[in-house]
Amino acid sequence: MVLEQLIAITEKEKKARKEICIRCCMAAGCMSSRGAEIKESIEKAVSEKGLQNRIEVRRVGCMGSCGQGPMVGIEPAGLLYQHVTPENAASIVEGLSGGSAEAELGDPKHPFFSRQKLIVCANSGRIDPERIEDSIEAGGYLTLQHVVSELQPSQVIDAVLKSGLRGRGGAGYPTGLKWGTVAKSPGTRKFVVCNGDEGDPGAFMDRSVLESDPHRVLEGMAIAGYAVGADQAFIYVRAEYPLAVSRLQTAIRQAKHHGLLGNGIFESTFNFNVELRIGAGAFVCGEETALMASIEGRRGQPHPRPPFPAESGLWGFPTLINNVETYANIVPIVKKGPDWFASLGTEKSKGTKVFSLTGKVRNNGLIEVPIGITIREIVEDLGGGAPDGAKVKAVQTGGPSGGCIPVEHFDTPVDYESLVGLGSIMGSGGMVVMDEHTNMVDVARFYMQFCMEESCGKCIPCRAGTVQMYELLTKIVERRGTRNDLEQLEELCDLVKHTSLCGLGQTAPNPVLSTLRYFRNEYLELLNKEVQESGSSGVQEQKT
Amino acid sequence: MKVIKPPLPSEDKRWKIVDAKMRRLGYAGHALIETLHTVQESFGYLDKEALSFIARALRVPPSRVYGVATFYNFFSLKPQGVHTCVVCLGTACYVKGASQVLAAIELYSGIKSGETTSDKQLSLLTARCIGACAIGPAVVYDGIVAGHRTPDNAVEKLEGVIGDGA
Amino acid sequence: MAKTLTINGQHVSAEDDQTLLEAALDAGIKIPTLCRLEGLSEVGACRLCLVEIAGSAKLQPACVTKVVEGMEVQTDTERLRKYRLMILELLFAERNHICAVCVANGHCELQTLAQQHGMSHVRFSYLYPQADVDASHDRFVIDHNRCILCTRCVRVCDEIEGAHTWDVMGRGTNSRVITDLNEPWGDSQTCTSCGKCVQVCPTGALFEKGKSVAEMAKRREFLPYLTLMRQQPR
Amino acid sequence: MSKPKLATVWLDGCSGCHMSALDMDERWIELASLVDLVYGPLVDTKEFPENVDIVLVEGAVSSEEDLEKIQKIRKQTKTLVSLGDCAVTSNVPSMRNRFPVPVVENRSYRETAQLNQQVPREVVPRLLPKARPVHEFVKVDVFVPGCPPSADTIYYVLTELLAGRMPDLTNLTRFGA
Known part of the structure; x- marks a missing residue:
């Protein structure tokens, strides 16, 4: 391969392009909602109408708004259809040839799209990921x-x-x-x-x-x-x-x-x-x-x-x-x-970051935003807040190594340092929104169970400490916990964080620490008032 | 020194696929996980015969082969059911009610996560996160992802999946 | 080239490629260890030898941390003692350690460390896991109730004996040491019955048949001996 | 002024700790001048008295009766001492913990019984799912590990407590001692 050949492929691809391009999302999210059938049905409609010379139907990757999928995009009109089904997919072609499309039209001007800055995802949802020629053309x-x-x-x-x-x-x-x-x-x-x-x-x-x-x-x-x-x-x-x-x-x-x-x-x-x-x-x-x-x-x-x-x-x-x-x-x-x-991002954190925005939020999906954007902008503007009129309570970033950030800190700009300051981490980019119905102690227990089951078993603090922390959290969630249990939980968090061998163990206490920091009341409310003054750790299964 | 290659365990053609994988990676010890993947894919699980063969072919101690095979969730030492149903318990699915979906499926199938029904029709598994967070709760039926599951539609779909194969 | 550093305020000089633990030992400063055994590779897993190093936010395991000129090290602070005690308690709660009826009673490194760290009781809930005893071998027994997963047996079998009969299966708290394909030890095709694993085991998890309570003292002289004999002449 | 009240209790244990206490021999005479022994296997008192100053508890908490007893004891005692490995770690009684209670009962009352092969449902207290150390149920003030702790250790613990000091046992005893 030499430069000239690259250019030749690009030229050839450009020439083969047609007037209209129908982009069908065939990433895992939309594929699971019959994305492949949708593409077939659109192709069939195009050939039935004899529009193969005008319209190209292209398999593409993720367009971002996975929660509204399956997605179909039309270029150059810039239309975006959402919740497309194999049944109404053919009508999209109808809409391009004078008729009307039955499929639900999305809003490409919505902040979910307009507030994004695409660098990593610039080609996502545009090129066919299975054709190298498409990539070369881009x-x-x-x-x-x-x-x-x-x-x-x-x-x-x-x-x-x-x-x-x-x-x-x-x-x-x-x-x-x-x-x-x-x-x-x-x-x-x-x-x-x-x-x-x-x-x-x-x-x-x-x-x-x-x-x-x-x-x-x-x-x-x-x-x-x-x-x-x-x-x-x-x-x-x-x-x-x-x-x-x-x-x-x-x-x-x-x-x-x-x-x-x-x-x-x-x-x-x-x-x-x-x-x-x-x-x-x-x-x-x-x-x-x-x-x-x-x-x-x-x-x-x-x-x-x-x-x-x-x-x-x-x-x-x-x-x-x-x-x-x-x-x-x-x-x-x-x-x-x-x-x-x-020139993008904040003083210490440059560029953009891709996040997967999920949980109790209206617009689920993948977003790429400039670093430094506030959590509120992400959750409320792009995400559209919690569904069904519920109030957003917190957002979890960084997965099992991260923490829960409460709504009062939502004006914090997202970068590596500020999230650490809030007791969480940037992590790889998971953002799970929690609403008022989410039990934060249960969320902490969920992550602890994860870390316990994923602990490799090599070092003692992580291997045995996560088990003890999980047991204590279970007791508290089931209203059998005492003040002593809470104290012991905090001591174990300190131990596991500072003595574990690798990052998994060192960060495993983070979801507990951050929920204790911001939602301590939820823990205290769950403590068993009757046995609060009694002995130390108490016992799990004696009552059964 | 000439390395003596162990004979394939049987005439079964699938061993040729396994052998080809090992050959491509030069029968090196680091091919262990890739080879286990191939056996799992070809036979559905890893039995003692397979583990023992791989140990000899790659010249990796048997205890290490067993240690690796049991370290990773993806490998199964027991045969799986005809159908598999994987309930995603990732965070996004969890906050949207994946545990209720799992409970409904457990109730319907009469088995717990990690088990196979006595008629060997269904294996029920859970996953850490399959990356289908935006359409959670997600369940994977025989390798095909279905999003937006509720306890009802998850069981309904399962009935369909088992019915088709029977 | 020698390096100088301070350990607990005491000036210590160390060889260039020594670890902190070796330098401390040479200076007569004891740092508790459990997974470590001289003559075997280091895994840094038990975390008992964690020390504080001035200027480092993280605690470092002395067994794998190399000495650096001018290092200021603390090995016995209140914080470290607290962590060490908790780690030992976690071990006692994790399996079924019943010192009173153990073959290694009085010869057990875990028991000794517990006493040295003033453990009067275990504050964590005992987990009472299901753990088996494999007595299929002619001469030896493995009692998983007493295993702390230090992997000394795995390492001595691999690195010194060269058989690699032992390894670890599963993960997390469900990890178990195994022989071959998790088969009864007595059926092992690879085990040479040399007994090195038994001698290096810090607790009563591996012991010789015929030994009763408190009779299983371990003999480890072979390890420095073999290490010495296998050194290449300079 | 009346003497401090001492009680001893025998839960799920082998009585070895009480035997070891008896090994204090003539030192009991000295102790008798310092304390009133108000309750225990050596005393003919049916109910655990009120306002006990020191109680030595031998044995793990293994049955419903043990649990009731220890809760009452805790309420009525100033200083609770877990005496010996069974009380401190649940020791030998915990060896049944890996088996479900019905399996344990079956083994004890049917498989190994010569006569009357049946699980008693009256008189014999019901077992808890697991035998556990005392401090997992109630607050414990002093831990004295050992199987059994030596007579010297027990004497030291008692005399220190009576002198108003917290005994330091680090070098005197340990698990399994």
């Missing part, structure tokens, strides 16, 4: 071509550093610094790893990106490989995401076929091979040292850091690990320049 692999033929690795790292991009997996470590460390680490081999083990319950950003624009991620990884001097990459995706896995497999095959991955990319000396690794259902594998153990075919148990993967990672070689969304940001940063990227 500018795909042009940046990689530029990088390998025009830039020195250090220039790439400088650009990423200057952009201010921070890791989108949750911790927010400056991406450029990490790249620099890996580039400098001595090693006869180096590896690039993409962490797509999106385990936070209530989060699906990475799934959506992989299902909608897999080439963007592959290109970002290749640029990373060039920058740090790695020739082999692994992309680790959860087995729970079969569609993302199959689209990635397709994308890797196509990229290899076109010589965009493999040896001598763009006729340079740069080799870059990507292998897919499927997770097998272990949340802890989102932790980088556990993920590497899993890639090596072992139990996904973390090991103490240092040594960090950047120095000693896969099989002891320097390894760069970033998450899906981080890699998806690389192409725009290199293409449009770090200054452009750094």
Whole structure:
């Protein structure tokens, strides 16, 4: 592959484009509501009316408003249909040929869409994720071509550093610094790893990106490989995401076929091979040292850091690990320049962040917003508040490692530091809205059960501490808890947070700590007044 | 030293698929999880014979193979039912009532999560999060996701799924 | 090149690639450990050897933290003692440790540590899990009720004996040490019956048949011996 | 001024802790001048008295009767001492905890019985689902581990408490001692 061939594909694609494009969402959300049948029925209507020359029906990835799906979009009219069914899908074609469409029309001017800033998701819902030609037409692999033929690795790292991009997996470590460390680490081999083990319950950003624009991620990884001097990459995706896995497999095959991955990319000396690794259902594998153990075919148990993967990672070689969304940001940063990227966001947190907005909120779905937007804007303006006239009480960010932020702090701008200040974390981008009917102690117990069951069992505080905390929370939820139990729960939170080996354990108490901080009353109301003064921990099953 | 490859456990063609997977990854120890995936996909579960064969073929100690197979939720050491029903218990589904959906399905099927009915027709499982949060509560019937589940429509759909296959 | 640091205010000099724990031991400062055993690889899992290092917000495990010039380390603060006691209590509550009828009574590292940390009782609810005893081996027994999952047996079998008969199955609190494909120990095809696992086990989880209450003292001399004999001549 | 009232209680245990207390031998004579022994297996009192100053509790809480007793004892006593591993950790009585109560009863009263193979429903108190240490039910003031704690340890605990001090047992006893 050379630049001219890329351009030729682009030209050919442009020529083949038709007057009207009907975009059918075929990401996992809409697919589960018969998205494939909808596309078939639209195609059938188009061919029955003999409109194949005017109308193209395209499979696309996620358009964001998954809660209103299945979605169908019309270009260039800019129409958006929602809750489409295979039965009324044909009428959309009717509407394009003089008749009227029965399908429900959505509002593309709604703040849910208009307030977004699309960088990572720029191609999502627009291109066919299973055709590399679509990606190329949208500018795909042009940046990689530029990088390998025009830039020195250090220039790439400088650009990423200057952009201010921070890791989108949750911790927010400056991406450029990490790249620099890996580039400098001595090693006869180096590896690039993409962490797509999106385990936070209530989060699906990475799934959506992989299902909608897999080439963007592959290109970002290749640029990373060039920058740090790695020739082999692994992309680790959860087995729970079969569609993302199959689209990635397709994308890797196509990229290899076109010589965009493999040896001598763009006729340079740069080799870059990507292998897919499927997770097998272990949340802890989102932790980088556990993920590497899993890639090596072992139990996904973390090991103490240092040594960090950047120095000693896969099989002891320097390894760069970033998450899906981080890699998806690389192409725009290199293409449009770090200054452009750094102009978005807040002083310390640049760019945009993709969130999955779910729970007790009217507009469920995937949103990409500039960092620094307030929680209130996200929940009330984009999300439209709680359904059925209920009052929003809190939003949970960061999954089992995060916390619940109460409505009185909704004017806080969303960035890494401010969320930590509120006792939560940015995390990978899950935002679950809770309304007045949500029992916060029960939510804390839900997360604790999650952490208990996902604890790998290696270190004692996490393995045994989460069990004790879960038992105590259960007692409190079932109104059998005492003041002593609450005290013991807080002591255990302190222990597990400060003594656990890895991030899973160190953050497992967060949902409890944050609900204790903001909703302590809910705990106190549940305490058993009768036995409050009696002995210590009391007993679970004696009454049964 | 020449490495002696163990013979395939039987004539069953599926072992060829498993062997091909291991060959593609150079019979390296790190191929263990990928290989277990292939066996699980081909046979539906991992039995002792399979684990023992993989241990020898990849030269990984049997206890490590067993340790890995039981570490990850995705692998099953017992045969699954003809149909599977996976109730998502991710946060978004949970706050929208997934536990009631699960309770209704448990009541209907007479089995708890993680169990298979005695007639081997249905295995009931729960998932951490399948990423279908926006359409929660979500249930996966035989690999196909259904969103917006209520206790009633979840059971109704299950009846349909089991009925079709019987 | 030697490094100097302070541990509990005491000036200590250490070899370049020593861990904090080794440097402390050389200086006569004891830091409690449970998963660690000299001669085996470090896993940093029991968290008893966590120490405070000036300038570091996080507690660090002394067994895997390398010494750094000028480091100021505290190994025995009130906070650390409190955490250590809680970790030990968690272990007692997690399985069924009944010292009074244990073969290792009086020779048990868990029991000794509990006493050293002033444990008068366990504040956490006992979990009373179902745990089995496998006495199928001719000479040895594994009693899972007393296992603390330190993985010394797994490591000694893999790293010293080279058999890798042991590993861990499951995860979280349901983890169990297993032999081969979770088969009875006595049926193991890989076990050489060397007994190293029994000798390194810190509690009475692994013991020799024929030993009664308080009779199972462990003999560990083989480990430093084998480590020494296997060193490459310089 | 009347002497402090001492009581001893035997819940689910083997009486070994009481035996060990008896091993204080002639020191009992000294103690008799310091306390009134008002209740226990060695005393012919049917009801646990009011306003007890110190109670030594041997044994785990294993049955409904144990539970009633310990709650009453707690209400009527100033200083409650968990004496020995059964009271402190539930020790040997807890070895039945892995089996459901009906299985335990069946084993004890049917499978291993020579005569009258039936589970008693009267007189013998009903078992709780699990035998648990005393402090999981009521507040405990002093913990004295040991199986049994030595006579010296028990003597030390009593004399310290009577002197108004909290005994420090760190180096005197431990679980299983």
